[in-house]
Amino acid sequence: MKTATGTTVFTNGQLIDGTGKPPVADAALIVQDGRIAYAGPVAQAPPLPPAVRRIDARGGTIMPGLVEAHWHPTYFNVAALEDLDIKYPVEYVTLLAAHNARLALECGYTAARSGGSLFNIDVWLKKAIETEITLGPRLAASGREICGVGGLMDWNPDFRKIGMEGLVLLINGADEARAAVRKLVKDGIEWVKTYPTGDAAAPDSNDHHTLCMTFEEMHAVVATAHNHGLKVTGHCRATQGIKNALKAGYDCLEHGTFMDDEALEMLLARNVPVVPALQFEHASIVHGPEFRMGQKVIDGHKETLEGGAESARRILTAGGRLGMGGDYGFAWTPHGTYAKELTFFVKHVGLSPLQVLTCATRTGAEIMGRSHEFGTLEPGKLADVLVVDRDVLADISVLEDRGHFIAVVQGGAIKAGKLARPEA
């Protein structure tokens, strides 16, 4: 992805730099050739060259672009498990993924980590975004996921004779786990996404207290992935699944739902980040009946929401790290509503807006392994910036409304927001 040339200055707003420091009122952000040259009070800003582009934040907020830490580009209005892979052919899903990528950028997300995709679409989507064939967040790709045979992602009954290989590599034992990772190495992914545990969505065979992979399988995944420079994450709800993942050397946990004291201690010892994805649970409870979700499923979501919220609070209080991302792409959590996650953490989990924004920017970039490049507004970093015409700390839900976005900026170039539209 190219960076802009020349100098741009953003003024007339508060600066939230993403480090967790309190906001700077009446700030200036100076961008030189796509990188941040200055971020601080306007009164102390260095002199500007004569030819400079000025962006007026209209009394609002200048902040880092958001990072979606658990994004599924190929999910599209998923209402049943089958919709994840056999609703549409891969050709159409590829177009939907490109559409979702553009939408995510328009929603202020300048970077995203894939939580798994159909076939290898996210790897190629990343390439298309990097070469500017299509607009979207800077991506970390995961490709197909790994799950034990009979586990959460192995839902199609054998009599249907439908293979699942487009979405998930199903394994039995450590050898097959290694073989699956090696396939993904060839695909060019960066994060190996696994299913150590079940979920409330599958109450009869793989509920949220069930394990879907053995420790040996998980350990084989990690050893193979790390050998090839890949990172490993997993869908972890059950306590024992969390502990297995931490012991096996996972680099991140998705959900981290039922953390006991020992699990929390293990997590903190290696400072492993967690992406709770709680708005999905909340929306499942609220909208489940409309989508004919069974009572057992809804009750399970209540349990995982409660457990997940409690774990998230404990992790952050104890000095751990949370990423903000949310499995968006279900019919009740459609693409484009990603910022509901941030509102949920403020309104229902009890985090402060500044804490949530730090999770959604700096920690997101850390999880992607790219915090030296973006995630905070500090000199030398890429100018991935979101300019909002409101005080996002006073009401974080303004981030749900793209109508408030003056500019969504990647590498100093305005890609979305009012200033990207000529009529605005």
Ligand SMILES: [Zn+2]
């Ligand atoms: Zn997911």
